[in-house]
Every structure is written in C-alpha cells, then in structure tokens.
Amino acid sequence: MKRLDTTQPGFATGFDALLSSARDTTQRVDGAVAAIIAEVRARGDAALLELTARFDRWTPAGAAALRVSAEEIAAARQACRPELLDALDLAARRIERFHAAQMPQDLVLPEDGLTLGLRWGAVDAAGLYVPGGKAAYPSSVLMNAIPARVAGVERVVMVVPTPDGEVAPLVLAAAERAGVTEIWRVGGAQAVAALAWGTDSIMPVDKIVGPGNAYVAEAKRQVFGRVGIDSIAGPSEVVVLADAVQDPARVAMDLLAQAEHDEAAQSILITDSAALADRVAEAVEAALRTLPREAIARASWEAHGAILLVRDWDEGVRLCDRLAPEHLEVLVAEPEAIFARIRHAGAAFLGEWCPEAVGDYVAGPNHVLPTGRTARFASGLSVFDFLKRTTWVSATEAGLHRVGPAAVTLAEAEGLGAHARSIAMRLGQ
Amino acid sequence: MKRLDTTQPGFATGFDALLSSARDTTQRVDGAVAAIIAEVRARGDAALLELTARFDRWTPAGAAALRVSAEEIAAARQACRPELLDALDLAARRIERFHAAQMPQDLVLPEDGLTLGLRWGAVDAAGLYVPGGKAAYPSSVLMNAIPARVAGVERVVMVVPTPDGEVAPLVLAAAERAGVTEIWRVGGAQAVAALAWGTDSIMPVDKIVGPGNAYVAEAKRQVFGRVGIDSIAGPSEVVVLADAVQDPARVAMDLLAQAEHDEAAQSILITDSAALADRVAEAVEAALRTLPREAIARASWEAHGAILLVRDWDEGVRLCDRLAPEHLEVLVAEPEAIFARIRHAGAAFLGEWCPEAVGDYVAGPNHVLPTGRTARFASGLSVFDFLKRTTWVSATEAGLHRVGPAAVTLAEAEGLGAHARSIAMRLGQ
Structure with a gap:
C-alpha cells in the first residue's frame, strides 16, 4: 500500500505513478x-x-x-x-x-x-x-x-x-x-x-x-x-472518499471488497483526516486475516492499494476526477454535494449505508463498468449497448426548395457534382 | 454493375457475394x-x-x-x-x-x-x-x-x-x-x-x-x-428502394452521388419494376458522362454497383435489412410505411423530395454513419458519442436492511467474503 499526502513534497510524482501504473498483465495471445x-x-x-x-x-x-x-x-x-x-x-x-x-x-x-x-x-x-x-x-x-x-x-x-x-x-x-x-x-x-x-x-x-x-x-x-x-474490461478498482467520522472497519472492508476480486484490483482511500487514514490502514490489516480470499486481497492491497491524505474536498474531488474510478464511494457529511462536483466515475455509492457491494448485486444499476480511468469517456453496460439509432428525414417539394440551394452551394464547393445535381435537378435547375 | 433478380436461380449466391464482397482495401500499416x-x-x-x-x-x-x-x-x-x-x-x-x-x-x-x-x-x-x-x-x-x-x-x-x-x-x-x-x-x-x-x-x-x-x-x-x-469508417454505401413511378434520372443521380465519393463506394438499387431497373441502368450511363468525378463514380458503379429486382416490398425490405446500409433512400408510394418495417440502416431519406445529399449537408442529422453492414449494431455520430453516464445509488439504513440480505446471500454464493461482510457489518451482523 502506498500512502501519499498532498502537503508533502513528492506527492505529484507519487500520484502520477499511481495514475500510470499498469495493472493489466494480459498475455499476448x-x-x-x-x-x-x-x-x-x-x-x-x-x-x-x-x-x-x-x-x-x-x-x-x-x-x-x-x-x-x-x-x-x-x-x-x-x-x-x-x-x-x-x-x-x-x-x-x-x-x-x-x-x-x-x-x-x-x-x-x-x-x-x-x-x-x-x-x-x-x-x-x-x-x-x-x-x-x-x-x-x-x-x-x-x-x-x-x-x-x-x-x-x-x-x-x-x-x-x-x-x-x-x-x-x-x-x-x-x-x-x-x-x-x-x-x-x-x-x-x-x-x-x-x-x-x-x-x-x-x-x-x-x-x-x-x-x-x-x-x-x-x-x-x-x-x-x-x-x-462491449468494452474490454481491465482489473477492477474503487475510490473511497471518507471523512473523519467514518467507521474505519467499514471503510476497510469496502476497500477489501474490491481487492478480493483480483491481485490486480486497486483500492484507494482519499481522506481529509490523518487519523482516519491511520485507523483504516490498521483495520485493513485486521480484516485481511478474516477473509476467505485473504491471499488475493492482500496481494492487491500491498501492490496497488493507496491512501491519499488531502487538505480539503476541493483537492479530493480533483484527485478523484483524475483517477476517474470504476467505483466511487462517497462517505462524507453531504455526499450528494460532493458527488455533484465529481465529473468522472463509472458508478457512485453515496453515504454510509450504501457499500459498493450492494451495487454488485441488488441495487439495480449495472455492475459492468468502465475500468482503468476510462470513465473519462466510457460508461457502464446499459440498454444503450443493445440499441442503435436510425435517423430519418422526409421533405416536401417546398421543403427541398427551402434548404436545397445551400446544400448545392456546399456540394459544389466540395467538388461533389453528383451530390449537387441530385438536389438541383429536383429544384428544376 | 451486377444485376440480380430474386425470381432467377443463382440469386442467393449472387446476393451473398454482394454481402460478403470486401470493398475495404486498407493497407497494413x-x-x-x-x-x-x-x-x-x-x-x-x-x-x-x-x-x-x-x-x-x-x-x-x-x-x-x-x-x-x-x-x-x-x-x-x-x-x-x-x-x-x-x-x-x-x-x-x-x-x-x-x-x-x-x-x-x-x-x-x-x-x-x-x-x-x-x-x-x-x-x-x-x-x-x-x-x-x-x-x-x-x-x-x-x-x-x-x-x-x-x-x-x-x-x-x-x-x-x-x-x-x-x-x-x-x-x-x-x-x-x-x-x-x-x-x-x-x-x-x-x-x-x-x-x-x-x-x-x-x-x-x-x-x-x-x-x-x-x-x-x-x-x-x-x-x-x-x-x-468513434467507429472506423469503411467505404460509403447507399441502398435506394424505388418503385415503377420514380424518375429514372433522379434515381440514377442519387446512386452516383454515392459512387462519386470513392472507387470503393457502393450503390444498390432495389426495385419491384423491371422497367425501372432498365431505365435507371441507362440513366446511370448517361449521367456518368456529365460528372466532374466521372472516373471515380464509374469505377465504383462498375465494380460494386447493383440492381436487385424483387417480387414485392416484403422481399425488398428483407434484402435491405440484410444489407443494413449506411444510407437508405425510400422512393415508394408510402415511404413511411416501408421505412417502419426496415430495422437496420444508418440514416434514411423518405420520399422523392429528399435525396441523400440533403442529409450530407443541411438536413440536420449527422452524415458520419455506420458503414459495411455495421448499422446492424452501430449508429451515426451524435451527442451520445461525447457523453458518458455515471449511475449512482444512495440508501438509508432501512433501505439497506430491505435489499442487503439478498446481496449477502449472493455474495456468499459467489465466494466473495469481503463483499458479504461489507454489507453484513452494516446490518449489525
């Protein structure tokens, strides 16, 4: 596990390493x-x-x-x-x-x-x-x-x-x-x-x-x-934003629920409380020993886990957006307000009564989500993945007279003569 | 240009060849x-x-x-x-x-x-x-x-x-x-x-x-x-459905507006009228000689153009769906009714006053469209290409008690202990 503090020198380098760490070890086949x-x-x-x-x-x-x-x-x-x-x-x-x-x-x-x-x-x-x-x-x-x-x-x-x-x-x-x-x-x-x-x-x-x-x-x-x-999924990840009053044992278990998927999974805590950071780190160690998949979760946490200590939630929100996590838990006093400021995440879980595992099974939103920072441009699986659009246009003769001349002008400028003629001949030109 | 008639033996073979003809000659780079x-x-x-x-x-x-x-x-x-x-x-x-x-x-x-x-x-x-x-x-x-x-x-x-x-x-x-x-x-x-x-x-x-x-x-x-x-576009194509009363010169020019893009472009007429098929074939030859991009349009039409003669529009609609064309013109008596039966097309242009070139420039829908039969599953460029979704869930303690136990049951069945614990510990278990 890597621990970084935004007030310390070397934070930027450490965070960049976190962003660019290649967790995907797919063989060439x-x-x-x-x-x-x-x-x-x-x-x-x-x-x-x-x-x-x-x-x-x-x-x-x-x-x-x-x-x-x-x-x-x-x-x-x-x-x-x-x-x-x-x-x-x-x-x-x-x-x-x-x-x-x-x-x-x-x-x-x-x-x-x-x-x-x-x-x-x-x-x-x-x-x-x-x-x-x-x-x-x-x-x-x-x-x-x-x-x-x-x-x-x-x-x-x-x-x-x-x-x-x-x-x-x-x-x-x-x-x-x-x-x-x-x-x-x-x-x-x-x-x-x-x-x-x-x-x-x-x-x-x-x-x-x-x-x-x-x-x-x-x-x-x-x-x-x-x-x-659909998208080619990489290893899974979670970012948990948690403030000082959160229960360290719960935060730790939420981090480990991600880590137990895969040695390449990544769990990151972002907190504004150094005390919570300490207690979560301890609680992770304690919880690891109780897990059926201890070996996997431990390997993930040790290689890819991170705790980021921030000055305030402005900073926390910015770091979270750079991580663009697949899963995001917002465990702070007003989770909706913080979530409203975050632009990039696959799926968010707001407040202390909504651990991410609820979303894996029964909440309703999909658990197939964009990994590896692709939440910047990609989305979870949805009905849209099985739908496609056909656009259509119909016109009357008067309608064609209204817009056709501009199309002829542009087609001629682009040197596409048959495009221009197909309209012009209908305009009686 | 290939001419096929659904009533003739060899139609299925000829149509399959049309479907599987590789027009894309992209180099390996x-x-x-x-x-x-x-x-x-x-x-x-x-x-x-x-x-x-x-x-x-x-x-x-x-x-x-x-x-x-x-x-x-x-x-x-x-x-x-x-x-x-x-x-x-x-x-x-x-x-x-x-x-x-x-x-x-x-x-x-x-x-x-x-x-x-x-x-x-x-x-x-x-x-x-x-x-x-x-x-x-x-x-x-x-x-x-x-x-x-x-x-x-x-x-x-x-x-x-x-x-x-x-x-x-x-x-x-x-x-x-x-x-x-x-x-x-x-x-x-x-x-x-x-x-x-x-x-x-x-x-x-x-x-x-x-x-x-x-x-x-x-x-x-x-x-x-x-x-x-976005998708990787292949050569462009159009299918024109036209009945006996259409103007052959206009249909021909619409076919050539596609052909003039690129030697690998494809223009296909589907008609229930053998007379129209003959007249369009003649009109294409006449129109070709008038085009600034004659050489390109001729190469496309000769190598990839096709006229398919069908018994009726049931057959026409089925063939059209198998082609899943990038562009579709519906030049028949009730274009909306025929279009309603077609499942796969990138963009459709309904009726005689709406040549496809209108859509290339001024109609409003996008002209970046799925090529090469990908309209079966892909769509034209749209605002959706620049948007992504974040799903979210929030819960009260009572809400977690309502759905949490089922999630714990499923997590345990899948052997994911930390998932189950992250919920169970919040349920006081």
Missing part, C-alpha cells in the same frame, strides 16, 4: 486467437467440438450436445436453494426496473416542409460470454443479459465453457431468469468466433458482451467490426 | 503507426515538428507555429465567399438544432429507502481529425464538431494536416462556426498520438473522432482504450 477464429470460420461445428475436447476436457456427442436443453435448465433450477433463487429474483427485478427506466424515446422534429427523426431499435441478436468454472458469477449473467432483453433483443445467446462438462446450476438459473434464449456449452476464443461468424448450429449475433480471460478478450478485439463488442 | 506513436510519446513536440516536415513538406518555426491563430482564422473567413458562409451557417444551425434535441435527461428513481440515479456528463476534451488537402470537407467539420459542442465538451481540438503549409479557408471557417476551440496544423498518426498522449503544447483529449487515411485509422485503433474513438 493474438496469434493463437487468430488461428482459432480461422479454424471455426473454416470448419464450423467440427472445430467447436475438437476445441471443446481439447480445452474443456469433455467430448460432446455432436454439435446438438453443445446446447443446454430446457430439461437441464429446469434441473439446474431445482438444484438451487430456494433462498438463492429468491435473492436472484429480487436482484433481477431491480435490475430490470432500473434498465427499463433508461429506455430512450424516439425523436420527431416536424418543421415547415421537412421532418427530422431519430428512431431507436434493438440489435437482432446478442451474444453473452460467461466465464466457466469459479469465475462463473450468476450476478454477471443478470447484469449482461437483462439490459439486452429490456432493450428488446429477441435472441440472447449465452456461451459458457463447461470444464469437464460441469456448469454451476445457479448460472443456468440466472440465465433462465434473465431471459437468455439459448445456452451453448462452448467457451474461449472459439465461442466468440462462433458468435461472430456463426456455424451450422449456432446462428451469428450482432453484438457480443461479457467478461472473459485473455483469449476471450483478444477474440472480441479481433471480431470487432464484424460485430459490436 | 500497424508497424509504421506504432513507431510514430512511440516517437510522439517519447519526444513530444520535437517529434511532431520533424514528422510534419517529413510528411507535410513544411517546417514549422516551432511548436507554437503548429497552432492556427485567431488572426489566421479570421483571415480565412474573410477569404470565403459570403454565399458559402451563409450556406455553412444554415447547415450549422440545422445540425445544432437536431443534435440539441437528442440530449438525454438524467434519471432519478426514488423508492422506499433507496434512490437510484443515472447522470449524463460530457467528456472533458474531444479531438477531431480533419483530413488535409482535397479530402478536407467543411461539412465534415460541422458534423464532427457540433455534436461535441452541443454535448457540452469544453475543449474541442481540431488537428488537420496542411500539406505544403496550406489549409482550405472554408475548413477553418467551418471550424470556427462549429465552436472548435483549438486548431493544430498537424496530421497523420502523429496527430492522433498527440491527441491521445499529449505533448508540451497539445493537451491530451479523452475522445478522438473524425475520418482519415489508413494511418489515421490504424492510429485510432492503437490508442483506443487510452482514449475513446
């Missing part, structure tokens, strides 16, 4: 991924079956066996504790409600002789990559699939690797609850290739979302353009 | 671009000066000389014909109005004990790449810069190469009218690198938009992640 994509494009289902046998250590009976059946989904649901299904349902309902509220309105701007419009529409089909094994989080299935369904996507196709043929029942239950329409037992770059290019069994989709390992991320990069993709 | 970006990152302004001398054939007196001064902009404006400035102003006003109407509202969803919100905000700074020389279109300056300004971006930084030190006065006038706040005489991959990483003279931006050559496109790809980028 572009050649391997390009070969896998080429295989799937050339040989379709046969390639999927071979790659599944090789990487996931089970041999599907045929391409049809890659699809998870309705009976298997029903059985998975039966295998889940009712308490878990209830929690999943509460989360799903809240996520649905928040995302439904985001749905934008079409625009129609009638004016004299011309009408302008903007129409929103959903993509036809979306693919959702779900990591297999231990990284298969049912909450992420909800967060990725529900915005697609709320946006109006008809086909929501989930792919999930099933190492040794196994898949977590709660993941299938979450997929069913979220409205996923097809589930395929295939993962890695081969699954992304199948979603982008299609095979005899799996119809192609238009947009691919969801987290994955280095191969999956690289495959998404390589199929981008053929299909849309 | 990734190595050269990576070297230029590394130079600019390492040596900043000095690298910009050297690269400008090498590629643009003029030697700036120093980094300050790269910036276009207010006096130069005023002089450029003086050098433009008043008629052109008036046309530019009419276009700008209409583009501003349409984009202002797109601005989304913030969301606040109060509920018992929890409040959920979504706040829109602009990026701090946007970079706009404008090609130099003959490809410098003032209309594109308006289309790229106005959405940024309307979205609320404070710094809009234009970069434009000035081969032999020259820049079109109307391009500078358009930049001024559109609200560009800085103009730099630098182009190529080096300009993109400067916008993404900053130099002593040019402060970095958060988002880079605008068209460019293969080097510029590759540079945008390489800086993506560090900054946001």
